[in-house]
Amino acid sequence: xxxxxxxxxxxxxxxxxxxxxxxxxxxxxxxxxxIVDLHAARDGQRALIVFxxxxxx
Amino acid sequence: xxxxxxxxxxxxxxxxLFAVSYDPIEVLAAFAAKHGITYxxxxxxxxxxxxxxxxxxxHIAEQHAHYGVPMRDHVRGVPYPGSFAxxxxxxxVGKWFEQSYRVRPTAVWLLEDxxxxxxxxxxxxxxxxxxxxxxxxxxxxxxxxxxxxLELNLEVDVPTGLHVYGQPVPDGYTPLTVAVExxxxxxxxxxxxxxxxPVHFAELGETLPVHKGxxxxxxxxxxxxxLGPVNLSVRVSYQACSDRSCYPPGEVTVALPxxxxxxxxx
Numbered sequence: 001x002x003x004x005x006x007x008x009x010x011x012x013x014x015x016x017x018x019x020x021x022x023x024x025x026x027x028x029x030x031x032x033x034x035i036v037d038l039h040a041a042r043d044g045q046r047a048l049i050v051f052x053x054x055x056x057x
Numbered sequence: 058x059x060x061x062x063x064x065x066x067x068x069x070x071x072x073x074l075f076a077v078s079y080d081p082i083e084v085l086a087a088f089a090a091k092h093g094i095t096y097x098x099x100x101x102x103x104x105x106x107x108x109x110x111x112x113x114x115x116h117i118a119e120q121h122a123h124y125g126v127p128m129r130d131h132v133r134g135v136p137y138p139g140s141f142a143x144x145x146x147x148x149x150v151g152k153w154f155e156q157s158y159r160v161r162p163t164a165v166w167l168l169e170d171x172x173x174x175x176x177x178x179x180x181x182x183x184x185x186x187x188x189x190x191x192x193x194x195x196x197x198x199x200x201x202x203x204x205x206x207l208e209l210n211l212e213v214d215v216p217t218g219l220h221v222y223g224q225p226v227p228d229g230y231t232p233l234t235v236a237v238e239x240x241x242x243x244x245x246x247x248x249x250x251x252x253x254x255p256v257h258f259a260e261l262g263e264t265l266p267v268h269k270g271x272x273x274x275x276x277x278x279x280x281x282x283x284l285g286p287v288n289l290s291v292r293v294s295y296q297a298c299s300d301r302s303c304y305p306p307g308e309v310t311v312a313l314p315x316x317x318x319x320x321x322x323x
Contacts, residue, residue, distance in 0.1 A: 004125060045073050050076045051078070
């Protein structure tokens with residue numbers, strides 16, 4: 001088996017918003033083209049925000 | 058899609074779902090229509106929000122080289138794959154990221170472990186009892202897809218008056234260990250157990266780490282390919298003892314039936 005280059009060492013605790021911090025304001029269009037302000041849309045509820053590569057590949 | 062199936066459970070727990078990618082609105086609209094997705098898919102065309110949040114994957118070329126995936130231009134601008142849990146005040150209370158774009162936790166796992174919610178989707182459950190212990194095991198679902206990270210939960214019930222050994226123990230003692238029978242492309246994560254309590258045994262003249270009563274452990278399970286229906290066979294080895302005497306080392310096996318599914322592709 002050929003040796004593959006190693007994965008970079010990533011510390012996800014330091015990448016992106018940290019635990020305990022306020023998640024920054026994000027406003028983006030949704031699949032209907034309506035602008036969604038994330039914090040306004042969750043309307044005082046909890047939220048799960050998933051980041052993924054692409055819906056098309 | 059996987060999150061969509063759990064959407065009612067998320068709504069019941071008061072959790073709003075958002076998914077962010079760099080896809081244009083039309084791609085998201087087609088994807089949502091095809092898979093019946095009703096939660097918000099957000100279009101971060103140009104990856105401006107992804108970049109502002111510090112989530113732009115700057116190591117994509119190295120990761121692709123490691124996984125043996127050819128590097129293509131369209132992958133520039135992708136975020137690191139992962140999720141954030143926010144509380145009612147918008148504070149980040151959970152964060153789960155992976156190096157690989159294929160590995161991801163299930164929606165049920167995020168709901169139950171990340172938010173303390175409860176899934177009503179069917180799950181694989183198995184239980185077995187020996188003279189000394191009862192072991193039950195369950196998985197976050199009844200099916201798997203390649204590279205999906207499933208959570209295997211174990212509950213061990215040791216009757217009053219008995220204990221089992223934790224780790225580390227000197228030679229001659231059998232600590233509680235869990236082994237998942239190997240399958241082609243099966244990856245099993247480390248077992249997480251509550252810390253055993255050190256107990257001094259005067260008759261042995263030793264202090265040993267023990268587990269008593271009912272306790273739970275977790276480990277992650279990933280199948281790299283769809284093998285069709287499989288039985289995930291989980292063997293728990295232990296030695297049960299009272300303060301005065303020990304049973305011989307024992308083991309108990311539970312089998313969790315799982316349906317194999319292919320990944321959803323557009």
